[in-house]
Amino acid sequence: MSRITAPQGFLNPKKRLTLTWVLFLLPALLVYLTFMAGPLFDSLRLSLYTGEGYNPKTFVGFQNYINLFTNPLWREKFINAFTNTCVFFAIHMLVQNTLGLLFANLLSSDFKGRNFFRTIIFAPATLSVLVVGFLWTLILNPQWGAVNKIFMALDMKQFALPWLGRENLALPAISLTSVWQWVGMPTVMFLAGLMGISDELLEAARIDGASEWNIFWRIKFPLLKPVIGVVAILTFVDNFNAFDVIYAMAGAKGEPAYSTDLLATLFYRTGIAGEHPVGIPDMGMGAAIATLTFAILMTGVLSWLYFSRKQATE
């Protein structure tokens, strides 16, 4: 077994120890810098260039950003993708996290079969997003229409619709598919938070005659605030970056008619696949979209850090 220590005798012990720690950190740091931090920051630089193919060489300053916001074609695409991403995120925030809170609250009491239910609720989160997206495409398909057959059987014909084919339905339908897959995450996080609340506190409230509804809003909910913050920020980061589920259910163009186009699909088409009609990737513009996404994420994360710090010190 080789030793990670500097050769004896030419450094004093303290410096030698420092060198040892540096050697312990070096492999991780090299990989992380080369394949994650470096490319992220280099994307900022790349967004200032233009040119076809893999090596945009012409320096254009902020022209890509100016085009993105002033050229009507680009502006429309970007604003459309941004708005859709906000809707996608909002549906997760409202539906997924509310359901998660409800399930966690139910699972936090002691009853037979709670582990069984927890296991089932979490199960879809272990599947590939792509597989889940394809599976729901088939289930929602009006030709086969497993879902529509059920609506018909329940005598709710008005709900038997081409879910992925209509512009106003596709994005909510895809968002709910994603909620179906990921609701286990907030459930488990809220559950961990609820388990941390002392039983005596809840028991005392019950003895004083408080209803479960009041106990939830007056005791559990305020104590859960830090967890709610973590869940919210994770929902934000994950969904502002979603790609697979759209690719699987609506294609890289966010069909129908770009009504499900998100920032990540726009980024993919612009910087990697090549946008219709030219079909040639525009890496500079792609990098500009990535940089703006990065800026949106950082704004969200930093304001979350700021407010959660502020709340913790109060």
Added chain:
Amino acid sequence: MRWNRLQHFFTYVVLTLWSVIVLFPIWTLLVNSFKPQKEIFKDPFGFPKNFTLDGYREAWSNGRFDLYFINTIIVTVLALGLILFIGSMAAYALAKWKSPAANFLYVFFIAGLMIPIRLGTLDLVRLIKALNLQDTYWSLIPVYVAMGMPIATFVLTAFIKELPGEMFEAAKIDGASEWQVYSRIVLPLMRPALATVAIFNMIKIWNDFWFPLVFIRAEESRTVALGVSLLFGQYRTDWTRALAVLSLAAVPMLILYILLAREFIKGLTAGAVKG
């Protein structure tokens, strides 16, 4: 216990209803992958009456699923091994090295938990080309290792900091080097935390579709996710095959999940719930 009957009833109704909503698509997927096309349309929810393995046979031979599985296993195993090895070394230094540099590096590593690596994809494409790794599954490994560093340093550093300090002191007095303390004392103790990190990354890597989509075209380098997307496109109208392909991709993870549910749940939420 003032847990009245109505609440009990409500709990079971809500959780049972959601369980049906979760299990119904998975059931539909598995059961229909064994039916011929006609029966899928006529009777989508029952057990297969005209049991067939055609979909699987086709997917396996036409799609070379054996190859996709082997590729994905190679990538996942190598990336996981490297993440655990270099991640645990870094975490040991981050936990034990008392200096501002270590604090800064810790923040630098865990910042990656909040920043998706995908945003650096364009530069990664150029880097992979420069390294002459495009169109091979080797291109995925360094990217996945980098992607695994934030969670590895986050979970493992926290774990090492919780270990009692006397243990390290005793080993030092006996003349052990830092490497010996790390490899003989810390590493074996860290096994539960390593398992958490391994499961988190295994699920992410196994299911990743983005990087194979961007880096790989050639058939012999495809991963399961990429193979599924290409075959699914081809089989759009052949439902037996399409469902068989999806089942092939889903079943390995589902089996592992049923066997290790507790560890999976702990692993996937490791980034949020303090390790």
